[in-house]
Amino acid sequence: xxxxxxxxxxxxxxxxxxxxxxxxxxxxxxxxxxxxxxxxxxxxxxxxxxxxxxxxxxxxxxxxxxxxxxxxxxxxxxxxxxxxxxxxxxxxxxxxxxxxxxxxxxxxxxxxxxxxxxxxxxxxxxxxxxxxxxxxxxxxxxxxxxxxxxxxxxxxxxxxxxxxxxxxxxxxxxxxxxxxxxxxxxxxxxxxxxxxxxxxxxxxxxxxxxxxxxxxxxxxxxxxxxxxxxxxxxxxxxxxxxxxxxxxxxxxxxxxxxxxxxxxxxxxxxxxxxxxxxxxxxxxxxxxxxxxxxxxxxxxxxxxxxxxxxxxxxxxxxxxxxx
Numbered sequence: 001x002x003x004x005x006x007x008x009x010x011x012x013x014x015x016x017x018x019x020x021x022x023x024x025x026x027x028x029x030x031x032x033x034x035x036x037x038x039x040x041x042x043x044x045x046x047x048x049x050x051x052x053x054x055x056x057x058x059x060x061x062x063x064x065x066x067x068x069x070x071x072x073x074x075x076x077x078x079x080x081x082x083x084x085x086x087x088x089x090x091x092x093x094x095x096x097x098x099x100x101x102x103x104x105x106x107x108x109x110x111x112x113x114x115x116x117x118x119x120x121x122x123x124x125x126x127x128x129x130x131x132x133x134x135x136x137x138x139x140x141x142x143x144x145x146x147x148x149x150x151x152x153x154x155x156x157x158x159x160x161x162x163x164x165x166x167x168x169x170x171x172x173x174x175x176x177x178x179x180x181x182x183x184x185x186x187x188x189x190x191x192x193x194x195x196x197x198x199x200x201x202x203x204x205x206x207x208x209x210x211x212x213x214x215x216x217x218x219x220x221x222x223x224x225x226x227x228x229x230x231x232x233x234x235x236x237x238x239x240x241x242x243x244x245x246x247x248x249x250x251x252x253x254x255x256x257x258x259x260x261x262x263x264x265x266x267x268x269x270x271x272x273x274x275x276x277x278x279x280x281x282x283x284x285x286x287x288x289x290x291x292x293x294x295x296x297x298x299x300x301x302x303x304x305x306x307x308x309x310x311x312x313x314x315x316x317x318x319x320x321x322x323x
Contacts, residue, residue, distance in 0.1 A: 163192055
């Protein structure tokens with residue numbers, strides 16, 4: 001016999017979290033719980049405003065329709081809404097014992113502003129030093145100077161940068177101008193520096209700064225292949241789709257000689273712990289990009305190891321649907 005429950009959550013964000021054109025005050029989403037023959041599986045469905053094509057309301061409606069079919073014994077196909085396809089596939093993977101408990105809780109520290117704060121965090125890290133810097137929020141010249149400072153201050157640092165397609169080619173070149181050519185090889189990659197893939201490829205060829213595909217992975221007709229200047233792909237499963245889709249992209253990237261990084265879309269602690277398990281399973285050699293836990297003021301049901309952030313329990317959530 002199959003049963004299912006769909007919970008809704010709303011957690012307060014830390015002040016100052018801005019996504020493209022809006023300030024995000026709460027992180028809203030759903031937890032799906034599947035039960036069958038004494039087994040159970042969970043998944044988080046949390047579309048990210050400004051980035052997901054679906055809203056939480058649309059995701060909820062689509063999930064309920066999927067759950068109704070599943071509870072009747074059917075095997076419904078993947079939802080066309082990426083966040084639903086991902087969350088449901090995680091619940092099914094847990095139910096079937098495919099998603100093991102082992103997890104990769106290493107994080108590439110995220111720098112949103114003050115480089116001195118990141119330098120302190122990096123000094124406390126042992127082993128491989130990898131960090132991520134959001135660029136494109138300020139002047140490109142400032143971003144270039146910050147990156148140069150970090151690479152100079154921490155000689156064994158490898159940096160991942162993310163521009164979210166925010167620069168014109170001229171601004172991207174302005175950024176590169178302020179990064180010492182001797183340091184550029186320590187930029188692991190710069191995600192989508194320019195507004196089009198063609199401009200980003202030309203930037204990589206001309207500057208020697210490697211790039212990674214992120215948004216382009218979700219563009220219709222885009223294919224992952226070996227290209228000069230491309231080092232990696234960054235998969236945000238909530239924006240990408242099911243585990244099967246993510247595994248397909250990882251396999252294609254591996255065949256093209258590209259690294260794959262599993263990255264967050266500001267999921268709750270629940271979703272982040274699942275992403276850590278997925279990273280251990282599918283990309284064990286690569287530190288995932290999951291340093292977003294502290295953007296939300298509360299954890300959710302499942303906790304990140306050693307975190308002191310308060311926890312919202314299952315009994316505090318609204319039941320949106322139950323079979």
